[in-house]
Amino acid sequence: MATIEEQIEELEKEIANTKKNKATEAHIGKLKAKIAKLAMEKEKRLETIKAGGGSKGFYVKKAGNATVALVGFPSVGKSTLLNQLTGAHSEVGAYHFTTLDVVPGVMEYNHAKIQILDMPGLIKDASRGKGRGREVIAAARSADIILLVVDIFNPDLRVLLKELYNSAIRLNQHAPDVNITTAQQGGIIVKPTLKLTKITVDTIKDMVAAYGHINATVVVREDIDVEQMLDVLAGNRVYIKAVMAINKVDLAKPGQLEAVQEMHRQYKSVGVSAATGYNMDALKQEIYDQIDMIRIYLKPQGQEADMKEPLIVKRGNSVGDVCELIHRDFKNAFRYAMVWGKSAKFPGQTVGMDHIVEDEDILCIIVKRS
Numbered sequence: 509m510a511t512i513e514e515q516i517e518e519l520e521k522e523i524a525n526t527k528k529n530k531a532t533e534a535h536i537g538k539l540k541a542k543i544a545k546l547a548m549e550k551e552k553r554l555e556t557i558k559a560g561g562g563s564k565g566f567y568v569k570k571a572g573n574a575t576v577a578l579v580g581f582p583s584v585g586k587s588t589l590l591n592q593l594t595g596a597h598s599e600v601g602a603y604h605f606t607t608l609d610v611v612p613g614v615m616e617y618n619h620a621k622i623q624i625l626d627m628p629g630l631i632k633d634a635s636r637g638k639g640r641g642r643e644v645i646a647a648a649r650s651a652d653i654i655l656l657v658v659d660i661f662n663p664d665l666r667v668l669l670k671e672l673y674n675s676a677i678r679l680n681q682h683a684p685d686v687n688i689t690t691a692q693q694g695g696i697i698v699k700p701t702l703k704l705t706k707i708t709v710d711t712i713k714d715m716v717a718a719y720g721h722i723n724a725t726v727v728v729r730e731d732i733d734v735e736q737m738l739d740v741l742a743g744n745r746v747y748i749k750a751v752m753a754i755n756k757v758d759l760a761k762p763g764q765l766e767a768v769q770e771m772h773r774q775y776k777s778v779g780v781s782a783a784t785g786y787n788m789d790a791l792k793q794e795i796y797d798q799i800d801m802i803r804i805y806l807k808p809q810g811q812e813a814d815m816k817e818p819l820i821v822k823r824g825n826s827v828g829d830v831c832e833l834i835h836r837d838f839k840n841a842f843r844y845a846m847v848w849g850k851s852a853k854f855p856g857q858t859v860g861m862d863h864i865v866e867d868e869d870i871l872c873i874i875v876k877r878s
């Protein structure tokens with residue numbers, strides 16, 4: 509019996525040997541669905557091994573702050589850029605990343621604290637676990653924004669983008685609007701709610717079957733293609749916004765920046781010089797705009813809320829996340845909080861650390877006296 513790796517290799521060979529055209533698209537989709545299934549099994553097995561024997565420790569995401577991952581080839585200027593973006597505020601402990609060569613820093617902008625992670629240069633085949641690639645990718649997968657850092661003299665990103673894609677990271681895309689519900693009987697039923705132009709109902713059926721489903725209803729509400737159907741089946745894709753920094757413009761010739769921007773026109777890009785600090789504010793603004801931030805007004809107990817300087821947090825953050833942003837010890841001393849605003853059932857509702865805050869909430873956190 510062939511190992512999972514061998515089976516995957518066999519299928520990949522078959523795909524490589526299949527001419528790609530309209531007629532073979534369905535067949536390739538089916539093969540890819542089989543690979544996705546095997547990859548899922550492999551991943552499960554790895555996790556069992558890790559959980560069982562002295563796990564290497566996983567990347568722990570720091571709650572509260574929004575996180576930006578700097579991703580780019582070696583020597584494009586990521587470390588220099590991190591220093592520019594975070595300035596004097598970059599002195600944060602590396603202890604959250606004990607298993608990683610990831611350097612974190614904090615960028616402060618518009619009252620927001622945004623964590624920036626400098627990844628070691630992403631290399632070819634990182635998605636297959638080469639080098640420290642797996643860990644870098646794990647960190648990138650948990651980021652809110654990926655900042656693609658490009659050297660203006662070396663703007664070809666195809667290898668890197670392919671690595672990200674193979675690592676189940678989808679940039680500037682949304683999850684396809686497709687729902688799979690499994691059942692005990694009835695076979696595979698595909699129900700498109702609109703005309704499909706890039707994939708047929710039969711291909712979807714074949715792919716769902718190849719992935720191992722026997723009875724399932726698939727509701728398709730979007731004009732998806734084969735790759736998107738695969739994303740739905742695999743289920744492990746993360747959808748992350750991407751922004752691009754085109755670096756070293758201090759050395760560029762006239763027109764060069766525009767040419768690189770045109771080459772990468774699907775991304776919002778800012779030409780910068782990490783060496784001189786040129787255009788850092790524009791880049792910070794672009795990053796800020798891409799993160800869905802909300803304002804929280806803090807009210808010290810027995811006093812008026814500070815309506816001038818809100819705390820800026822990520823949408824979806826909890827009271828606990830807010831505590832952590834204020835001060836590391838706040839969470840330990842937490843007793844309860846009172847909240848006014850959109851997230852409160854009534855003004856001054858008492859809530860715990862799990863309560864999710866909303867834009868323009870007023871929050872009063874009650875801590876134990878020391």
Ligand SMILES: Nc1nc2c(ncn2[C@@H]2O[C@H](COP(=O)(O)OP(=O)(O)OP(=O)(O)O)[C@@H](O)[C@H]2O)c(=O)[nH]1
Nearest residue numbers: 582583584585586587588628629755756781782783
């Ligand atoms: N002219 C110019 N040089 C730059 C700029 N940014 C970075 N450099 C230089 O490019 C080289 C690489 O910069 P780093 O910041 O170390 O690059 P990195 O991407 O962190 O590299 P790795 O750590 O290998 O991934 C250094 O010699 C920098 O001084 C820039 O905007 N303009």
